[in-house]
Amino acid sequence: MLQSGDTAPAFTLPDADMETFDLLSTRGRQRVILYFYPRDNTPGCTLQAADFSDHEDEFARCDCIIVGVSPDDALTHAEFRDQHGLSVRLLSDTDAEVARLYDVWQAREVDGVKKMGVARTTFVIDKQGVIRHVLRDVTPRGHVAAVLKLVKELDT
Numbered sequence: 136m137l138q139s140g141d142t143a144p145a146f147t148l149p150d151a152d153m154e155t156f157d158l159l160s161t162r163g164r165q166r167v168i169l170y171f172y173p174r175d176n177t178p179g180c181t182l183q184a185a186d187f188s189d190h191e192d193e194f195a196r197c198d199c200i201i202v203g204v205s206p207d208d209a210l211t212h213a214e215f216r217d218q219h220g221l222s223v224r225l226l227s228d229t230d231a232e233v234a235r236l237y238d239v240w241q242a243r244e245v246d247g248v249k250k251m252g253v254a255r256t257t258f259v260i261d262k263q264g265v266i267r268h269v270l271r272d273v274t275p276r277g278h279v280a281a282v283l284k285l286v287k288e289l290d291t
Contacts, residue, residue: 175215
């Protein structure tokens with residue numbers, strides 16, 4: 136399981152506009168807040184994405200970009216973004232390949248049925264591509280404020 140001090144696995148995924156995001160392209164330039172979430176248009180996922188979008192300027196002042204990843208396709212991401220006025224970049228991991236790389240593709244029991252899905256997890260990655268913080272089993276409410284505090288502490 137990935138932890139603080141590990142190098143963040145490289146990946147390339149399409150975003151809601153079908154443009155490619157390559158994690159390696161951020162090295163030496165920006166920190167990355169990489170958050171994995173289960174699905175577009177669920178209450179918790181909407182709250183989390185809206186909260187990150189509302190605080191995107193504060194993260195930008197700390198040299199951070201915010202990237203959300205879920206198994207939804209790019210078209211679903213575009214509709215989700217447009218419907219809720221989101222500004223953060225949403226990446227499509229339809230085959231859960233990146234979720235597996237980051238150890239967030241996990242078995243869960245829902246109504247007595249075991250299903251595979253994304254465990255809500257956030258990674259704070261520094262400019263050198265090193266994971267500085269891992270937040271697992273995230274509760275959406277208050278999460279963005281906690282991540283912003285961690286990012287600001289990296290500068291002290």
